Amino acid sequence: MKALRLALMGFGNVGQAFGKMLLEKQEEIQDRYDTEVKITAIATATKGNLYNPEGIDIAKAIEDAEKNGSFNGPDLTELGGIELLEEAEYDCLMELSPLDIFTGQPATDHLMIAISRGKHAITANKGPVAWYFRDLKYLAEEKNVGFYYETVVMDGTPVFNLVEHTLKMAKVTEIRGILNSTTNFILEEMEKGCDMDDIMARGRQMGFIEADPAMDIEGYDAAGKVTALLNVLMDAGIRPDQVKRKGIEDITMDDIRAAASRGNVIKLLCKGSLDEEGNVIAEVGPQEIPRTDMLASVNSTTSIVSITTDLMKTVSIVEHEPEIEQTAYGVFGDMLRVLER
Amino acid sequence: MKALRLALMGFGNVGQAFGKMLLEKQEEIQDRYDTEVKITAIATATKGNLYNPEGIDIAKAIEDAEKNGSFNGPDLTELGGIELLEEAEYDCLMELSPLDIFTGQPATDHLMIAISRGKHAITANKGPVAWYFRDLKYLAEEKNVGFYYETVVMDGTPVFNLVEHTLKMAKVTEIRGILNSTTNFILEEMEKGCDMDDIMARGRQMGFIEADPAMDIEGYDAAGKVTALLNVLMDAGIRPDQVKRKGIEDITMDDIRAAASRGNVIKLLCKGSLDEEGNVIAEVGPQEIPRTDMLASVNSTTSIVSITTDLMKTVSIVEHEPEIEQTAYGVFGDMLRVLER
16 A cells, blocks of 8 residues: 655644544545555644654544643654754645735745655645745646645635636636635624624634734735635736735724615625736725625625636535534645545 | 547537537647547437538538528438447537436437447436436446536536535535526516516526426426436435425415515425435425525526535535526536546
8 A cells, every 4th residue: 555644734723623534534545545644744833743754643643732732752853843844754745834914924935845845735824825826836847746725715615626627628707705704704793783892702702703803804814815716716926915905994884784775785805807908806895795696695604706717607616604624624635636646 | 639529419509509619619629638529420300410420510510500400511411310329430429419307318328329339428418317327327337438417417517526526535415406497587586576477478588488387397307407416426326206396386476475574585495315224315395495595595597506515514506697608518528528538
């Protein structure tokens, strides 16, 4: 039996959920791909780092992370994250480190190091795809390795794979989507007439409003996602700071009520389209949507992307109220693509 | 350069739209697959049959069909449809003959003949996938040829390919959908308070209410589609007559108003799920849906399938108001799969 050796940068909720999925499906993977998937390295900011070229005990790593918040045992290593990336034995990097939407770093550097070493690379981090997509893509092509990023937009829900594998030869001409849960939740609750302080408190309690919600509310997260979509699906070659971005910070209850009086709701819409010269125009901003429109029914943590192509008009794909397992499935599915190479 | 030779059974709207798409994309196909796609045989019920092992003039066939409703010229043949299937030179059958939802014939026989000869087979006809899926699948496996049917549900919108190519290793546990445009249009118009005679007249004018609308209104079309979905995606091994089927023929304006008073709309829902023993249960019937639910926003000729799996919860895919080109893209995409083999 062959082996695929993974190095994980980051081992938070997604990494742990991925580890569980891998353990659960290990046998089926072996049957299907005649390959055993091992994790040989895990680097984290707060739990310590693990390294074992023969394969880390995944169940133990998950248990230690959950119970103690830190690793222990014989696989603990003094090697730092970058050292592991540069020196450890692995076939594929799985980049799960925290996002910096303003720079795409250090995730991009991690991917560059791995790909430069001829390793496949998977990222769940939208920063690199938003900021450095072409660089990463060209480097991966040059090194003849896989570079996968399905999780970057809508978790494991196929968006990039949808176009690449099921809409072959169709040329994308427009993309519209609702891609930020936090703003979607806030707008929906405002619609119900809830008080803003109360909305923020409940959103924090439910775990999808961050301590500092500006990233979401001012549209930076949505801008990162639409940039990733447009870079991959429309070869836009743009950065998040080139998106015409407006958040929902100025939306008032009066705006919501005025929209309602017109039979509309307000949603934070992501959009990419072509101008007359064929350049891709990227926008994020609040927009009034008729209440009967499908987009108006996208509530809470549900998200949607509508993709218009020359051959298939508009096809939409919807992710319904995902949990952490759906993010884990995104990188799991990318790993299956590596196995198929 | 290699060649792929197609035999078309049927050359109505879909066949002609496919022909145009093929002509438009011929060059790109040659660049991408190093293969020239030819049509060597076309059999029709009313236009005559064409055969040329070197390739029929596709543009002329389309023009003759559009202008004269019949073929002419040197490629006209006395060979009948079955004779062409049995004797003509081709690599792949494209089955576009009219549907008989009660038997799946003669389309299934056409496919059987071609596959038995070791030819790839593509069908846009849901009958064979609803009635004889396993037989066709096993025969194609035995003969080591491709058997493709993406168009059977929601035209070229990926449904089967979505699961096979983008939700790998995810096990489908439930399917829900709105898949019949005619009933969807009628219910929507009733909702607006329109008179039934008027609805039927306009539906006929718009081309999506048949002269005899019973197939749609009594749920046979939807039952055929849900059977196809369940046979492929849940290995159900069922026939359309095993679907628990109820149409919208008994829905009255009072029902619609009563639903509205509860904040609901009535939709003809297709559903497949597992019972406690793991058997697939297939149902088609009118159901009340909350007006705020995404399914309630699926109007007119738009359709939706929601697929629930063990690993990715629920993902929905939506086709927005398709035209004939979207059906043509379904078989075009299947042809690209053949080219990739």
